[in-house]
Amino acid sequence: MDPFQYVYVIRNSKQLEFHEFADKMASKTFDYPALSKGKFPDLKENLHRIYQYLQGKPLDIISDHMMKNLQDIFEWKCSQATDWETEKMYKFCCSVMFEASFVTLYGRVPAADGHKVISEIRDKFIKFDASFPYLAANIPIELLGATKKVRKELIHHFLLQNMTKWLGGSKVVQARQDIFEKYELLGDYDKAAHHFAFLWASVGNTIPATFWAMYYLLRHPEALAAVRDEIDHLLQSTGQKRGPTYNIHLTREQLDNLVYLESALNESLRMCSSSMNIRISQEDFILKLEGNQEVGLRKGDWIALYPQILHMDPEVYEDPKEYKFDRYIENGRKKTTFYKAGRKLKYFLMPFGSGISMCPGRFLAMNEMKMFLFLLLAHFDVELVENKAVRLDNSRMGLGILLPDVDIAFRYKLRSLRK
Numbered sequence: 001m002d003p004f005q006y007v008y009v010i011r012n013s014k015q016l017e018f019h020e021f022a023d024k025m026a027s028k029t030f031d032y033p034a035l036s037k038g039k040f041p042d043l044k045e046n047l048h049r050i051y052q053y054l055q056g057k058p059l060d061i062i063s064d065h066m067m068k069n070l071q072d073i074f075e076w077k078c079s080q081a082t083d084w085e086t087e088k089m090y091k092f093c094c095s096v097m098f099e100a101s102f103v104t105l106y107g108r109v110p111a112a113d114g115h116k117v118i119s120e121i122r123d124k125f126i127k128f129d130a131s132f133p134y135l136a137a138n139i140p141i142e143l144l145g146a147t148k149k150v151r152k153e154l155i156h157h158f159l160l161q162n163m164t165k166w167l168g169g170s171k172v173v174q175a176r177q178d179i180f181e182k183y184e185l186l187g188d189y190d191k192a193a194h195h196f197a198f199l200w201a202s203v204g205n206t207i208p209a210t211f212w213a214m215y216y217l218l219r220h221p222e223a224l225a226a227v228r229d230e231i232d233h234l235l236q237s238t239g240q241k242r243g244p245t246y247n248i249h250l251t252r253e254q255l256d257n258l259v260y261l262e263s264a265l266n267e268s269l270r271m272c273s274s275s276m277n278i279r280i281s282q283e284d285f286i287l288k289l290e291g292n293q294e295v296g297l298r299k300g301d302w303i304a305l306y307p308q309i310l311h312m313d314p315e316v317y318e319d320p321k322e323y324k325f326d327r328y329i330e331n332g333r334k335k336t337t338f339y340k341a342g343r344k345l346k347y348f349l350m351p352f353g354s355g356i357s358m359c360p361g362r363f364l365a366m367n368e369m370k371m372f373l374f375l376l377l378a379h380f381d382v383e384l385v386e387n388k389a390v391r392l393d394n395s396r397m398g399l400g401i402l403l404p405d406v407d408i409a410f411r412y413k414l415r416s417l418r419k
């Protein structure tokens, strides 16, 4: 519970492991054979190595593809909105982010009804995702209605004979495919189940996080105005025009320099993330903590860090329940110094986990959400049409980004080009 002790847990990654726990939970939830049984030598390490495709130069390439795919989807879905169109916000975020992420990672479904095929996969995904907290809590899938059937259908979409038809997928998915081919003991269904698990990792948190970022912006007109101003300014200074064609390009540097957008996004992540960082002791040992404190751990003992407590700590964040879009800005620059009891914190915002269990997709996730908000606000006037409070649904507490307890209607309309 004490964020000053986090560092002592995180840096002891040899004795305090997380893969065994994650592997047990993921293999059961997504229906692939556990990696840690010695049957698949080095598979875990090989899969980890290719997370390099989500960083550095490859990150720029995949982010560019995501930007293009997001624009295609906005154009296809929204370019007729010359008058107000009303939609439910979660549904909207889910539909845009799911399809853009799917196409970016796995490729385009070339059939004439490609959008339809992806929306069928998405609808099954939503059904499966509703059961996710129960599966993570070890409830047998047989007790969860149609979940087993839906999971099987979803996994079938990722069989090699289907995936080879998809065009222009990402390097990271291709590299995963190549690795799986080297393991004879992995059956076709097992490989497909691994691909499905990766799909879940890539959208399961990004969709609700995008929702919250959009929701809080629309609830706070001063935040919306500041972020939109920053976006318009960037477009103007780079000589890019919004509409009627969707052809905006953003470099990594430009995305990084959108400080108001990033701060607003971080602020919503602070409020909606609830991932628990679990470690399991690999041996009996004494964990040394700050101030000569020690804890005797036995092999198999669990340690859990729960950063949501830190995110909501009034000593770190003044009025923690309030959304302050510029909380992560100081003198016009990114703010990275936060204090508790007068001492500077090493960790102050942890939606993506920590140390060995840190999310490998975090840079892409931030880019994707920024690009979604950028395009939405650049092209459209957007406002809420319902005045109800949306709260966090706590049923997946500890498992990542929380979902909203209800959906809420909003409306959008193409912005006048002269504005």
Ligand code: HEM
Pocket: 022, 198, 201, 202, 203, 205, 206, 209, 273, 275, 276, 277, 278, 351, 352, 353, 356, 357, 358, 359, 360, 361, 362, 364, 365, 400, 401
């Ligand atoms: C807002 C969006 C996201 C959030 C909040 C998030 C958060 C997390 C967290 C907390 C973990 C660690 C889980 C644990 O401790 O057991 C994790 C793992 C992971 N994430 Fe993300 N994630 C996001 C988006 C993404 C994206 C876009 C991708 C890929 C394109 C991705 C790929 C992964 C993978 C593959 C793992 C497992 C890593 C491993 O094998 O060790 N995530 N994520």
